[in-house]
Amino acid sequence: MAKAIKIFDTTLRDGEQSPGCSMNLSEKLEMALQLERLGVDVIEAGFAIASPGDFKSVHEIAKVVKHTRVASLARALTKDIDAAAESLKGAAYPRIHTFLATSDIHMQYKLKKTPEEVLQNAVEMVKYAKKYCEDVEFSAEDASRSDPAFLYQIFEAVIKAGATVINVPDTVGYTSPDEFYNLIAGIRDHVPSIDKVDISVHCHNDLGMAVANSLSAIKAGATQIECTVNGIGERAGNAALEELVMNLSVRKDLYDLTTNIQTKEIYKTSKLLSSITGVKIQPNKAIVGENAFAHESGIHQHGVLANKSTYEIMTPESIGLTENKMVLGKHSGRHAFVDRIEMLGYALEEDALNKAFEQFKMLADKKKVVTDKDIEALVRRKTVAIPQTYTLERFVINSGNTITATSAVRLICKTGAVLEDVMSSYDGPIDASFKAIDKMVGKKFTLEDFSINSVTGGADAQGEVNLKIKCKNKTYNGHGVSMDIVEASILAYLSAINNMLYDLDSIKK
Ligand SMILES: CC(=O)SCCNC(=O)CCNC(=O)[C@H](O)C(C)(C)COP(=O)(O)OP(=O)(O)OC[C@H]1O[C@@H](n2cnc3c(N)ncnc32)[C@H](O)[C@@H]1OP(=O)(O)O
Numbered sequence: 001m002a003k004a005i006k007i008f009d010t011t012l013r014d015g016e017q018s019p020g021c022s023m024n025l026s027e028k029l030e031m032a033l034q035l036e037r038l039g040v041d042v043i044e045a046g047f048a049i050a051s052p053g054d055f056k057s058v059h060e061i062a063k064v065v066k067h068t069r070v071a072s073l074a075r076a077l078t079k080d081i082d083a084a085a086e087s088l089k090g091a092a093y094p095r096i097h098t099f100l101a102t103s104d105i106h107m108q109y110k111l112k113k114t115p116e117e118v119l120q121n122a123v124e125m126v127k128y129a130k131k132y133c134e135d136v137e138f139s140a141e142d143a144s145r146s147d148p149a150f151l152y153q154i155f156e157a158v159i160k161a162g163a164t165v166i167n168v169p170d171t172v173g174y175t176s177p178d179e180f181y182n183l184i185a186g187i188r189d190h191v192p193s194i195d196k197v198d199i200s201v202h203c204h205n206d207l208g209m210a211v212a213n214s215l216s217a218i219k220a221g222a223t224q225i226e227c228t229v230n231g232i233g234e235r236a237g238n239a240a241l242e243e244l245v246m247n248l249s250v251r252k253d254l255y256d257l258t259t260n261i262q263t264k265e266i267y268k269t270s271k272l273l274s275s276i277t278g279v280k281i282q283p284n285k286a287i288v289g290e291n292a293f294a295h296e297s298g299i300h301q302h303g304v305l306a307n308k309s310t311y312e313i314m315t316p317e318s319i320g321l322t323e324n325k326m327v328l329g330k331h332s333g334r335h336a337f338v339d340r341i342e343m344l345g346y347a348l349e350e351d352a353l354n355k356a357f358e359q360f361k362m363l364a365d366k367k368k369v370v371t372d373k374d375i376e377a378l379v380r381r382k383t384v385a386i387p388q389t390y391t392l393e394r395f396v397i398n399s400g401n402t403i404t405a406t407s408a409v410r411l412i413c414k415t416g417a418v419l420e421d422v423m424s425s426y427d428g429p430i431d432a433s434f435k436a437i438d439k440m441v442g443k444k445f446t447l448e449d450f451s452i453n454s455v456t457g458g459a460d461a462q463g464e465v466n467l468k469i470k471c472k473n474k475t476y477n478g479h480g481v482s483m484d485i486v487e488a489s490i491l492a493y494l495s496a497i498n499n500m501l502y503d504l505d506s507i508k509k
């Protein structure tokens with residue numbers, strides 16, 4: 001059976017260090033309970049000394065979380081460890097996580113301590129934490145920029161002092177997969193007591209390598225990964241939990257490792273965090289981004305309709321989504337278009353279908369995404385093909401708030417004749433266009449009803465016009481859709497006129 005890698009989630013601690021990601025107590029509790037449902041092994045609930053609010057959050061989470069280990073962060077200071085221990089009171093499985101920097105830069109400029117002092121301080125603080133709690137994690141902050149020989153020494157010493165987990169952070173996201181692999185392998189080879197503890201890694205994403213570095217570390221023998229939901233965290237963030245977990249799940253051939261994560265809870269967890277923090281997930285984010293299971297181009301859509309595995313390496317269901325998404329846009333092809341209109345309940349004859357597809361492509365050139373409502377508006381009136389006595393060739397309007405609107409409309413008659421007229425109206429360009437059409441058509445009828453709606457939201461929405469004309473006590477409906485409302489109105493007017501003329505013709509026959 002594949003060995004399980006432990007998932008240490010630090011969304012509520014390092015994740016919260018992301019600018020704009022602060023959470024209040026009830027939000028943290030909600031998130032912690034969801035992390036427990038997700039199946040993480042450890043929840044780092046906060047940094048107890050940081051503020052009374054942080055202390056309370058850790059304390060409340062420690063009390064409500066029943067099956068998951070809860071960690072509280074502390075500097076290598078007795079007052080921090082006291083606060084951490086106090087915050088964990090009531091936890092079923094508490095862990096004190098203490099840290100101290102080991103790189104020359106941090107020791108010299110930040111801590112102002114010699115390596116000997118740092119080593120002694122780390123040992124003392126692990127022993128101090130051990131008085132409160134059996135499970136103590138020690139992190140060598142900035143480990144990836146530390147002297148490996150010093151790391152071997154300090155890790156051996158803290159393990160002897162009682163540490164149960166040693167953590168190797170790439171605090172500033174500086175390392176590379178090969179280098180990190182070698183560092184972890186070196187620790188395994190040179191720390192005599194290493195087999196007694198979990199080897200943890202904590203990678204930041206400053207160079208976009210957090211997930212790759214974490215995966216490399218587990219290949220070298222790391223047994224715990226520290227990560228956050230949606231990859232939030234200090235600066236460019238931490239390794240993204242969902243990406244790590246799905247790598248292990250999808251590439252079993254590469255890793256032969258598993259986790260305790262219920263992957264079907266991934267999407268829900270990601271959405272919950274984003275709604276709590278108000279920080280949106282980039283659409284192309286791996287696993288949980290809006291486009292992660294969306295297909296827009298015709299060739300891909302055709303492949304996916306034939307067999308999902310052509311373009312999907314994991315199922316949307318595996319992360320808790322119900323289905324993939326076929327986005328209809330200018331790159332889409334006929335297969336996806338037909339699939340969508342059938343799904344919407346329409347059956348078009350060949351000619352009507354060709355026309356609708358042509359109009360869809362024209363619309364897609366203007367709109368970024370063509371929605372179901374757009375498509376319904378396109379196909380709704382094409383199920384019955386009414387002969388078109390008049391079709392619009394073009395129109396030109398001149399309009400403004402200080403001039404009388406004029407409209408020049410050119411129509412093609414079914415006989416092939418080209419008609420053109422220009423009219424003006426104080427009532428605007430739509431009325432001027434209708435007057436020009438009335439003159440060309442030369443029939444008596446009245447406009448009874450006119451409504452204009454936007455098909456979808458947004459500035460690039462299509463305008464949909466529905467109207468009625470009345471002739472000899474009979475009413476004829478017209479419908480037109482365009483991104484230009486004057487054009488939508490003209491199309492609706494002509495469609496009502498064509499309906500009327502078709503009907504009058506049928507009566508004559
Ligand atoms: C890599 C990481 O992500 S570590 C976690 C980072 N997270 C945070 O810092 C969030 C919470 N932090 C805070 O609320 C505050 O920084 C506190 C409460 C921890 C400390 O606040 P202050 O006492 O005002 O100190 P301040 O933050 O200005 O400076 C940090 C101090 O901690 C010391 N320090 C830093 N790391 C450690 C450590 N691991 N062990 C012991 N001391 C440390 C620094 O040398 C500095 O000491 P000094 O005040 O004697 O110069």
Ligand SMILES: CC(C)C(=O)C(=O)O
Nearest residue numbers: 099139141169171202
């Ligand atoms: C406290 C440690 C683990 C940390 O957050 C880091 O080094 O980035």
